[in-house]
Amino acid sequence: MEVIISDIQRMSSEDGPGLRVTAFFKGCSLRCEWCHNPECIAFHGELIWNENRCIRCGTCIGVCPNGCLAFDADTLKIDRAKCVACFRCEDACPGAALEGKGKAFTPEKLCRELVKDRAYFGTDGGVTLSGGEALMQPGSVEVLQCLKSRGIQTAVDTCGMVPAETLERALPFTDIVLYDIKVLDNGLHEKLTGCGNGTILENFDLVCRWAEKGGRLWVRTPLIPGATDSPGNIEKIGALIKSKGASVERWELCAFNNLCRDKYRRLNIPWKYRETSLLTESEAKRLAAAAEKTLACAQIRLTGATMKEGETNG
Ligand code: SF4
Numbered sequence: 001m002e003v004i005i006s007d008i009q010r011m012s013s014e015d016g017p018g019l020r021v022t023a024f025f026k027g028c029s030l031r032c033e034w035c036h037n038p039e040c041i042a043f044h045g046e047l048i049w050n051e052n053r054c055i056r057c058g059t060c061i062g063v064c065p066n067g068c069l070a071f072d073a074d075t076l077k078i079d080r081a082k083c084v085a086c087f088r089c090e091d092a093c094p095g096a097a098l099e100g101k102g103k104a105f106t107p108e109k110l111c112r113e114l115v116k117d118r119a120y121f122g123t124d125g126g127v128t129l130s131g132g133e134a135l136m137q138p139g140s141v142e143v144l145q146c147l148k149s150r151g152i153q154t155a156v157d158t159c160g161m162v163p164a165e166t167l168e169r170a171l172p173f174t175d176i177v178l179y180d181i182k183v184l185d186n187g188l189h190e191k192l193t194g195c196g197n198g199t200i201l202e203n204f205d206l207v208c209r210w211a212e213k214g215g216r217l218w219v220r221t222p223l224i225p226g227a228t229d230s231p232g233n234i235e236k237i238g239a240l241i242k243s244k245g246a247s248v249e250r251w252e253l254c255a256f257n258n259l260c261r262d263k264y265r266r267l268n269i270p271w272k273y274r275e276t277s278l279l280t281e282s283e284a285k286r287l288a289a290a291a292e293k294t295l296a297c298a299q300i301r302l303t304g305a306t307m308k309e310g311e312t313n314g
């Protein structure tokens with residue numbers, strides 16, 4: 001079964017241990033208000049126009065079979081309702097100003113692409129399937145299977161809002177699960193992500209049982225200003241992790257970043273956090289201290305950028 005991929009990121013050091021290649025799958029089961037990968041929210045393909053690279057030649061307008069493209073003054077307008085994501089315009093663009101997000105791969109073809117950098121994986125690197133939500137595409141299991149058959153270390157970065165059957169099929173071919181736990185209050189979770197967290201917590205139990213038998217499990221919590229960044233939320237998540245004994249190897253607190261604001265603009269999607277600043281160093285340290293106090297697991301790490309007190313990052 002084919003999979004739809006938004007991007008392949010090489011030499012990544014943020015999606016699990018060591019140096020990795022990360023495949024970003026299209027489509028997600030949640031709608032987190034702060035999502036850092038807006039190009040991975042929709043399951044269908046999408047076109048992005050980079051105005052800085054565009055030489056305004058009009059070639060793309062001529063090749064589009066559906067008449068989706070037109071200049072409005074200096075700006076290329078994309079009629080997203082009519083676009084069928086054929087990406088002919090991307091292929092024809094002489095300025096590399098158009099980027100198609102959402103290309104189809106067979107699992108075998110994607111696997112071949114992902115293992116090209118295996119020389120850099122070293123002893124603890126490998127491939128991470130991320131997104132979006134990779135496990136919402138059933139073909140992701142075949143990708144994992146293919147990678148394992150080639151001796152590649154595999155990680156799955158999941159929001160947990162996935163069918164338990166898919167998770168159960170994926171785990172035998174997975175070395176590391178990066179499991180997002182964002183908010184423990186069910187009502188707040190629903191408000192912030194569009195879904196309650198019942199399924200996510202049930203699947204977390206399942207993954208913890210897998211980890212008890214030798215799988216590696218990392219929990220990741222995004223620190224989102226005004227949403228997930230209360231010490232109370234961090235304490236509750238810490239207590240949950242601690243209740244799982246030694247199942248969880250590492251807990252990462254991932255500081256909010258706003259680098260994705262341009263991606264939202266290019267996709268014509270409004271973003272609630274557009275003007276939100278990074279956490280300050282002291283705010284992030286306060287949350288890390290709240291996490292440390294829970295003694296949740298052996299490794300608790302703060303990741304991502306913060307700003308110094310008094311700096312502005314609007
Ligand atoms: S992706 Fe295809 S349908 Fe969409 S704008 Fe480009 S050429 Fe037109």
Ligand code: SF4
Nearest residue numbers: 054055057058060093
């Ligand atoms: S083909 Fe590329 S460079 Fe030319 S107008 Fe379209 S987006 Fe711009």
